[in-house]
Amino acid sequence: MANGVCEEKIYKAVFMEYSEMLRNFLYYKTSDIARSEDLVQDAFTKLWENCAKVSIEKSKSYLFTIANNQFLNQIAHHKVVLKFEGLGHSDKDIQSPEYLLEEKEFKQRIENAISALPEDQRVVFLMNRIDKKKYREIAEELGLSVKAIEKRMHNALKSLKSIHKKL
Amino acid sequence: MSEIDTLYARWLDGELSAEEIKSLKSSGDWTELEALVKVTSELSLTAYDKEAAFKKLMSDKGANAKVENPEAHRIKLSTILSAAASLALLLGALFFLREEAPDATAKYGEIVQYAFADNSSVTLNDGSSIVYDEDNWATERLVKLTGEALFDVEKGSSFIVETKNGTIEVLGTSFNVRAWDTNLYVECYHGKVRVNANGNSKELTKLQSLNIVDGTMGTIDSISHEKPQWSTGNSRFRDENLSSVFEELERQYDIKVKKANAAKKFTGEFTHDDLDKALRQITKPMGLDYNTNKDSKRVIISN
Numbered sequence: 001m002a003n004g005v006c007e008e009k010i011y012k013a014v015f016m017e018y019s020e021m022l023r024n025f026l027y028y029k030t031s032d033i034a035r036s037e038d039l040v041q042d043a044f045t046k047l048w049e050n051c052a053k054v055s056i057e058k059s060k061s062y063l064f065t066i067a068n069n070q071f072l073n074q075i076a077h078h079k080v081v082l083k084f085e086g087l088g089h090s091d092k093d094i095q096s097p098e099y100l101l102e103e104k105e106f107k108q109r110i111e112n113a114i115s116a117l118p119e120d121q122r123v124v125f126l127m128n129r130i131d132k133k134k135y136r137e138i139a140e141e142l143g144l145s146v147k148a149i150e151k152r153m154h155n156a157l158k159s160l161k162s163i164h165k166k167l
Numbered sequence: 168m169s170e171i172d173t174l175y176a177r178w179l180d181g182e183l184s185a186e187e188i189k190s191l192k193s194s195g196d197w198t199e200l201e202a203l204v205k206v207t208s209e210l211s212l213t214a215y216d217k218e219a220a221f222k223k224l225m226s227d228k229g230a231n232a233k234v235e236n237p238e239a240h241r242i243k244l245s246t247i248l249s250a251a252a253s254l255a256l257l258l259g260a261l262f263f264l265r266e267e268a269p270d271a272t273a274k275y276g277e278i279v280q281y282a283f284a285d286n287s288s289v290t291l292n293d294g295s296s297i298v299y300d301e302d303n304w305a306t307e308r309l310v311k312l313t314g315e316a317l318f319d320v321e322k323g324s325s326f327i328v329e330t331k332n333g334t335i336e337v338l339g340t341s342f343n344v345r346a347w348d349t350n351l352y353v354e355c356y357h358g359k360v361r362v363n364a365n366g367n368s369k370e371l372t373k374l375q376s377l378n379i380v381d382g383t384m385g386t387i388d389s390i391s392h393e394k395p396q397w398s399t400g401n402s403r404f405r406d407e408n409l410s411s412v413f414e415e416l417e418r419q420y421d422i423k424v425k426k427a428n429a430a431k432k433f434t435g436e437f438t439h440d441d442l443d444k445a446l447r448q449i450t451k452p453m454g455l456d457y458n459t460n461k462d463s464k465r466v467i468i469s470n
Contacts, residue, residue, distance in 0.1 A: 012221060015217070015220075015221050015224070016217055016221070019215075019217055019220060019221070020215045020217060023215055024212055024215075027212060033212075033213060037215070037220065040220065041220070041223065041224050041227065044224055045224070045227075045228070048228065083213075084210045084211065084212065085210075085211045085212065085213060086209045086210055086211035110206065110207070110210075125207075126210075128179070129207040129208060129210055130210050130211060130212060134180065135176070135180055147173070149176075150173035150176040150177060150180075151173055151176070152176075153173070153175070153176035153179065153180075154173040154174065154175045154176035154177075157175040157176060157179065157200065157203065157204075158175060160203055160207075161175075161196055161199040161200050161203050162199060163199075163203060
């Protein structure tokens with residue numbers, strides 16, 4: 001059915017499927033979680049307005065295109081400062097103050113290093129590492145070739161790999 | 168672009184030949200790469216509440232008519248309150264329909280809006296739910312309510328709200344239902360409603376209320392507010408069993424209350440956004456004391 005997305009149930013299913021990855025994608029670009037979540041709402045509002053024209057299969061790339069377009073008219077690029085979770089180690093027995101401090105410093109180092117990557121590489125790298133996406137999927141969402149994704153990924157890995165050395 | 172340019176990336180995606188892996192492993196970068204990949208596979212972002220985001224999206228839409236989609240009747244939620252000749256009533260009684268899956272449910276601490284196909288709508292207070300027959304809505308507007316809800320009814324055939332303790336037949340356009348335990352409390356803001364319980368029936372008109380406790384109808388009283396108090400962040404009671412008041416408090420704050428002297432009747436209200444204040448609002452006029460434990464999840468009421 002051409003206008004399936006106009007059905008509230010289907011619209012909701014699309015939201016449940018794609019809203020989080022879209023929000024993450026926007027966060028990798030902006031490092032502003034509140035803004036990213038607002039932009040997700042904007043993108044889905046657009047999808048709703050155009051639900052008669054966008055098929056269920058096309059809705060994902062439509063959403064990414066809309067989200068991407070949000071930035072085309074913006075000139076000011078504030079510094080990206082990404083924050084992550086999930087780096088803490090669960091082994092409570094070895095959490096001496098020194099260890100915790102070390103862990104905190106390492107977390108910060110990773111955050112800084114990833115934040116400092118060029119946007120192209122950063123977005124691709126995090127879509128793979130956090131959202132666990134294959135290159136093919138990222139390529140589809142960004143409208144790029146798999147080769148281009150590999151290239152960005154390779155460069156990101158290359159600049160980040162020395163991160164342990166400094167510890 | 169030469170193949171070697173994307174070696175690391177292709178390794179991560181499992182695309183390397185055995186030979187390529189061998190040469191990568193022998194290079195000085197191997198240990199670093201492995202460690203980097205391991206560490207970054209643990210990365211995550213702060214949690215994202217999809218359900219809440221979707222709810223917000225839908226309620227924003229309801230408030231903003233320009234993004235409304237003409238094809239979806241059930242999206243418009245909060246724009247109907249001003250309908251002409253509207254009738255609102257507030258009633259209380261607990262429902263039975265345990266075996267049916269509810270069509271709309273408000274979890275504890277939550278207020279949920281739901282719109283029917285004819286643009287009538289219901290706002291469910293927390294812990295409440297409704298069941299109705301969507302397919303026959305055009306011919307029979309019948310809603311079974313568990314808990315408490317505000318109804319806003321569009322003109323049309325009769326609109327009936329069934330509760331365990333009585334049935335409310337709406338003779339106008341908009342109303343609010345509240346229903347717990349053996350109590351049924353109805354407030355009518357505009358228009359007219361008829362309340363039926365235990366073979367008795369009374370009609371309420373503009374700004375009148377009726378309380379039914381254990382099947383016994385009280386007298387019709389007048390009220391001065393034009394909206395149920397809970398929809399503005401308060402719960403209001405008139406001659407209510409104190410135990411029911413504490414039950415409402417438990418639902419609103421998702422806490423446990425250990426009650427004393429529940430046989431008393433309470434008239435008054437409590438706020439929804441400050442537990443301490445709410446406890447004072449209830450206990451002070453009743454001459455009671457209260458204690459909360461550290462995380463405010465348990466409250467003990469004493470004489």
